[in-house]
Amino acid sequence: MATAMETSSTGPAAPAATTSAALSSLDRLLPSTPLRLHPRLDLEIYASNYTGHARIIRLLFIAATCPDLRVDALRSAMHDLKKTLNTKLYEAVGEDLRVAAAAANVSRPEDRVDSAWVDATFRKAQNLFERLDTDLRGHRNTFIKESIRMGNTDLGDHFYDRGELSEAVKCYTRARDYCTTTKHMMQVCLSVIQVNMEASLWTTVSAYLAKGEAAAADPSCDALSQAKLAACRGLYLLHERQFNQAGKVFVDVSFDICGNFSEVIAAQDIAIFGALCGLATFDRAEIKSKLIDLPNFRQFLELVPEVRELIQAFYHSRYATVLTIMSSLHDDLAADIHLNPHVSALFALIRSRAMQQYASPFLSVDMSKMATAFKTTIADLEQELVALIIAGQISARIDSHNKVLYARQVDTRSATFHRALQFGEEYDYASKALLMRVALLKCGLGVNSKSKSGAGDVDREMHPRR
Missing domain, CATH: 1.25.40.570 (Serine Threonine Protein Phosphatase 5, Tetratricopeptide repeat)
Incomplete structure (x- = not known):
């Protein structure tokens, strides 16, 4: 011992x-x-x-x-x-x-x-x-x-109070060996996660998130501990730039955490992180169901009215308002220690999705009007659209002379004929293969597999036609 x-x-x-x-x-x-x-x-x-x-x-x-x-x-x-x-x-x-x-x-x-x-x-x-x-x-x-x-x-x-994080982790880890209840196990896991997040040791955070989630599967685990663990999982996914998964985790965090986990994260942070990750990666249906209609997440959004207004403006295609709110919030959000490395990337993703949403209903778009809506110049807008087209995020082509964006129209008739020909070729190949197999069997050209007793080898013999 x-x-x-x-x-x-x-x-x-x-x-x-x-x-x-x-x-x-x-x-x-x-x-x-x-x-x-x-x-x-x-x-x-x-x-x-x-x-x-x-x-x-x-x-x-x-x-x-x-x-x-x-x-x-x-x-x-x-x-x-x-x-x-x-x-x-x-x-x-x-x-x-x-x-x-x-x-x-x-x-x-x-x-x-x-x-x-x-x-x-x-x-x-x-x-x-x-x-x-x-x-x-x-x-x-x-x-x-x-x-x-x-x-x-x-x-x-x-x-931990002394600021000696490595020593604190050692003690918490030793305490885990003597846990006898789910509650104690969750307390130890959350303590280790908290200290390692402060020390930016995210690999260890991931390991103890898995251990904590295994303990949380026990029916005796309380809802508050599960909410705390979910918030930590969201922070880990945000750090790993897995914005879609982070958004889904944050929007599902229980409102019970409000005021009960301020030593790690505030309720306002959950609203902000969930909203930005959601706007950057969710489709329109998910924005409606997860960010707007979900009662639990609406309680978080009530704490941050500007973010709630940003979601509404994005969903209702008020892009000038979206960009104005994002511009006013940028430095406030960049002052957050967890969001700082990601705020520019998230804003860029939100802007790109707004452009996709703007162009999707139309066969052609006047780029001068689009530039006005997105508060940019036509030249800069054209560069952004080129990048989106190359990335496959917008299916369109640009008339650079007339400054018009044309959606690529799919020729339904040609596509149908192409699929019919493809199915015909596949059927022809399968039929020939079947006829060849039947002919080989008719001629007695089969391959039999026999296992030798006492060995795992397979004996293959070719039987000639009699």
Whole structure:
């Protein structure tokens, strides 16, 4: 049996003074190229939708991508970090805030790092770790599964609060070996998924989603845990750019999750992610049935009126309104840590589907009117249409001189004759093959297969005509 010392390779590390060390676990969450977004969102209202690490990470992401909100986001993050035990990240954010506030000439006395709090919190974390580790050793000696599970879980929560994600995952994983109920298994799976999403370890997320879904198949699993797991599955599919599947998962998430999973995702996020993925990949019938008529998803959309209006405008072919709403929402949506890498691709897909929907009812389309509807120039529109035609998304041809888009008409009569000839050729081939087989059998030219006793070989003999 493993010893109690295996619960952790190290205790809480000493306070670090360098930003790079403290932010190492967040590097993969930040955009690879610097962004300069200018969202219209109210930072305080936006942050109030989240709690715990989710709130802090989103504030830091906004600080990294939105220059106008950088100082306010860092101040809010620094304030929230004082509710945790993560002294390293607190010091790093404090240094970033000092530099940003000085550059903007908006420095305040309270922006300075509280060294007394750092020292006190470090000692508190060290004492708590020693107590939890000692308790876990005692639980291991008693061989009581439930106590060992709770001890590993408490130690994992402690490491997570410290920002030591790899150690937290180890403890949660060990707790899984001592789960005796479906509820406990779901709690462990969700904890591991949450930590690994924060660490951007999506392969592990996928593995534990499968384990969680297997546990959720048990009739004793509660609806809220199933909804949380579905939301995590949607985030994983979104990260993998499987937009169609992500949209279907998000629209089916139960509204019970509203306000009960703010440490990972907000109800508004489910509405936004489901709507954008749906508009980008669903056909018209699915948009009607899943995004507009589905009672459960309508409750989510009530939280985000602009997205609800976007769906209605797209379905009713009000393309100018669609493009206006998308333009106004772009920077707000790009400020979301999960949606940022995909928002441009989703908007491009929605625009392409809008063009397909615009052109589908007509035999010919005046490109000047279409350019006006899509708020673009005729030259740019022509390039977009060429790309859609090459990709096979629009069956049409362009009269570049007169600037007219002509739908390719299928000659039904020729197509019918072609199919008839094809069926005739297939029938002729099958008939000749059948006649040849009959002739071979009539002549006694058959192939018999006999299995030799005691062996798996097949003995084939040609029997000549007698």
